[in-house]
Amino acid sequence: MLIWICAALGVGFILTFHQARMAWWALGVAAWVLAGWGLEIVSPLTAGVLAAVVAPVLLLLTFRPLRRAILSRPAMAGFRQIMPRMSATEQAAVEAGNVWWDAELFAGKPDWRRLLSTPAPSLTAEEQRFLDVETEHLCDLVNDWETTSVWQDLSPEAWAYAKDKGFLGMIVPKAYGGLGFSAYAHSQVIQKLSTRCSAAAVSVMVPNSLGPAELLLHYGTEDQKNHYLPRLARGQEIPCFALTNPYAGSDAASITDTGVVCKGMWNGEETLGFRISWRKRYITLAPVATVLGLAFRAIDPDGLLGGETEPGITCVLIPRDHPGVNIGRRHWPLNAVFQNGPTSGDDVFVPMEMVIGGREQVGAGWRMLMECLAAGRAISLPSSNVGMSKLAVGMVGAYVAIRRQFNQPIGAFEGVQEALARMAGHLYATDAVRRLAAAALDQGEKPSVVSAIAKYHVTERARTVINDGMDVIGGKGVCMGPGNFLARAYQQIPVAITVEGANIMTRTLIIYGQGAIRCHPYVLTLMRTASAGELKPFDAALFGYVGFLFRNIARALTFGLTGGAFIGAPHGAAPQLRRYYRATTRLSTLLALASDLSMATVGGALKRKGALTGRLGDILSQLFILTSVLKRFEDEGRPAEDLPFVHWAAQDALARAGAAWRSLLANHPSRGAALFLKLVGTPFGLNTPEPNDRCAAAVAGLIQVHGSARDRLVAGSWTARVEVDPIAATMAAFDLYPKVEAVERRLKDAIRSGRIARAPQNLTLLADWAAEAESRGLIDAQERDLIGRFAAYADQAIQVDDFPADFDMAAGLARREAALAPVKTKKKAA
Known part of the structure; x- marks a missing residue:
């Protein structure tokens, strides 16, 4: 009898776990009753009574016309009474775009095939050439110092070049004279410009994002398209x-x-x-x-x-x-x-x-x-902020490698490594989000929730990256001038935080506000059908919702009791990352359950509970960021060198999701719902630790040395060249540093024996030290020249700009032009 009862509970739990159809429930109950009778566990009378009790219930639930008449019709009337009213503008916002991978994460049981089968973003040969030639040249024509301190705009030369080469019409189809670029190519161009000059990036991205060209393409009349699109593509109209x-x-x-x-x-x-x-x-x-x-x-x-x-x-x-x-x-x-x-x-x-x-x-x-x-929203600000982050990581990583204090590179200090790890880890994650969002757009998707996640989290993490970069380079970042590569980015970060929906609003209203309705498999259908009085689809959605709720309760309880140990990872997933796939599935189930309980207990007031919706949105967002990281690793061919980036970014996303979950439980308006979620979903807690020091040190180390991992991380940046701008001295010194290090390693025995002193920390003395080493036969003339060039570039890199007491900027720029004149003359002659 006990086994028979336990079998019923077990089978019922399995059917609930898999959200089985009512027909399977009917078969299961019938088989259970027949088994009890056939095995003589219960008497024929008891079996008959059970059948008489259960059969009407199963008939009511499985015979849909009867179910609709008795259960769904009054439920629809009640739902209409409690359903939050949406204005026409709210409805338009909710229904804008479509749902994609975000819906899988929201539903509690992500289908990994949908993510992993999405083609990796790529450029055509034409797009790649434009990025390598025209975009690189526009970067050469602009920089943050001159746009802010001389022109207060792009220079006339830069504006003319941008118009002439079609930068303002990248999204305009070729049939109208535009470049007809993909979303990913558009994103790549904005990203590259942002590694050089934010004014250039903004001036190019606005005509190509939310603006007349986009609106005309989708909604304009043929006359409007034929008149304006060619003119916009040529830069004839701004x-x-x-x-x-x-x-x-x-x-x-x-x-x-x-x-x-x-x-x-x-x-x-x-x-x-x-x-x-x-x-x-x-x-x-x-x-x-x-x-x-x-x-x-x-x-x-x-x-x-x-x-x-x-x-x-x-x-x-x-x-x-x-x-x-x-x-x-x-x-x-x-x-x-x-x-x-x-x-x-x-x-x-x-x-x-x-x-x-x-x-x-x-x-x-x-x-x-x-x-x-x-x-x-999925292109412009994510691309520009990833670009600024690449500027910061690339330049700061180089700076800490060549800048010495206490006779060692400052990047060797653990405190600095913490900041460097955050910078590089956040960059890896945000670039993964940018790439995945662009790939979705190129597949014909318009995922509104994903675009809001990308805008909010990429800009917020870019703020962290820039702030950490300023902290690391210290006074170099504080003193304004043409040699400061980071200060303008630091000043401009709040602009990205504010526009296209201020981040507070994006987090508390848009991400979850749209996600709860659009990404949920049943809520929007319930609202639409209840409002329209369509009983048949309402009935299907209502009982789908009930099954969905109980399925997630069963899944959350199973995962909570086992710690998610038996959750399967997608077939063929990288073995080193399987735990992150399992953690994503578990947190997805918790999010789905918490969302349904929050909507049930808070009701229509949920959209006014910004703190609650913000935390629910944070969980959804971190799951999207985590899965973007996993997808990027797969798209790039699983490079083993990148695993420190992947582990740091994945663990950081999980830690943030875990913190949001704990904060949700501690502050949920319904204490009963919070207790239920705790007991069912995380009875033994949720173990989501932050990246440890060992992982941080590995990440920090990768951005301080030349290598494929660093190259992939900052790929798509402007190629810094001293003949274009002395600001590139940092990168020039960084390029020479490995060879200088090799010479220093070779001279270790000579230093220990006292044949020559240790290389001076003062870079102005390093050339003299190299000359002395050459005179003693320890290095040759080429190595002396190498060290001298490194010393000159590195010294220039650590210096800060100065101006006359009256801040005569023109005089400072004249000095800069005078310094550049020999290089420009030589380049012109060549």
Whole structure:
């Protein structure tokens, strides 16, 4: 009898664990009753009573017309009462884009084939050549110091080159005269420009991300495409898009800029249009734009359009010289000095033909913007911030190798290694996220939740990378000047944190707010069908939801009791990383269960619980980052040299996810739900330690030496050359350092025996030391020259710029030009 009862519990648990269909439950119960009767464990009477009790329940649950009539119809009525109301703008935001790998992570049982089968991102030969030639040359034409301290913009030469070579039309198809680049190529170009000059990166990325070109491609009329796209591709038009209002920043859907439908004169004829008044700010490229994209709230009080009196947000495309358009003075965003400023207009008549997509798209502007942002957010800021991180890691890694204190490179100190490990580990992770997001876009996906994760976490980790870099190089990073490679990035990081959705909002509202509805396998269907009164699909979603909930309870309990030891890793996964695949699956199950319990206990108030949704979103985000790291390792052919990066990044993501889980349990509004999650999901705790010192030392060591691991980590950066900019002295010294080290190792015995003193820490004395070593026959003339060149470059690398007492920047730049003149003359002659 005990075995029979335990068998029932075991079979029921297995069916729950696998979310079995009701037909399997019916077969299982029937087999159990028959087994008890056949084995004479229960009497025929008892078996009959059991069958009589269970059969109606199974009939009710398996016979769908009966189930819908008795259970689902009243459930739908109740669900309508408790369902949170969504405005049209909220609904457009939620439904923007689509779901992808994020849905697998959210659902508690990720199908690894969906991730691992995604093709690795790659460039065509044409795209690679553009990156190697045109992009490299544009990098040569710009730098952060001159754009911020001389031009307060790109130089005229750089602007002309960017327009001429098609940088402003990378996403425009070739049929319209553009480059027709992939999302990954777009990302690679922005990344490379960001390793050199943020103003160049921003000036290029804005026309190629959320702006008129993107909107025209997807929604424009043929006439609009044929007119504007070739002009945008040639740089003949410079676009901007005006969305943010002084009174509607993060709540952009509540913009107060209005356009009243009316009739007016246009080109000598009376035509239908809008009389628009607007006040916009923070509009990138507005001061130099020739064509203005504008979002406003359309109002039709006289019913001239024949529909609603308030159609909603609408997007128009207006030439800068259109009567009434006012481009204001410039903003100055933290020395980023890309063109940015306000725009305004009062009762400006705009004909209907300027509506993007024509009259049919009046009121569809918010959906258009959200769908484009779902893609654009995954490219622009992740790419630019990965680029800045590569600049920091590449240059700081070189700097700590050549900079000596206490007679050893400062990169040898454990305190410095901690910071270096964070820098390199975060870079490996964020670049993995950037690559995976771009790969998804190139496969036709528009994953809005993934794009929000990429924007928030890449920019936040870039902030950590830059801050650590400033801490390591100390005064070198504090003193401004043309020789400072990091200060402008440090100043400009808050810009990325703020734009395209401030990070606080992105974390607490967008990532989980969209994820909870879009990524959940049943919630959005329940909301749609309940609202529409569609009983049949509501019934399927409702019972799917119930099975999903109990499946995750069973999985969480199993994994919690076993520590996830028996979770399978995907077939063919790298053996060294199987534990990370298992940890991902377990945390995915915990996230799914916690989400359902939070929605059940907090209800419609969940979207106002920013701390709670932020922590749930953190778990989802860290799982995406972790799986991006695993995918990158596979895409790059499992290079063993990169394993320290992979382990550090994976352990850091798990540690952050674990911290979010513990904080969730400690602060959940429903203490009952928190206790249930603790007892079922993590009865023995969640072991997610941070990367240890040994791992950190290995990571730090890799970025201080030349090698394939370092090369892959900073791949896609500008090639620093002293003939272009003396700022490259750090890299020039780093390139020579291995040979200098080899000479020093060879002279160890001579130093011990007193034939020559130890090499001086003061680099200005190193050339004299080399000359003395040569005179004593310890090194040859080539080695002396090698050491002398290294000393000159390294000394230049550690120096800081100085200026006259009155801060005459022009004089300082003149000195710089004088220093560069011989090199430039020699290069020109060659």
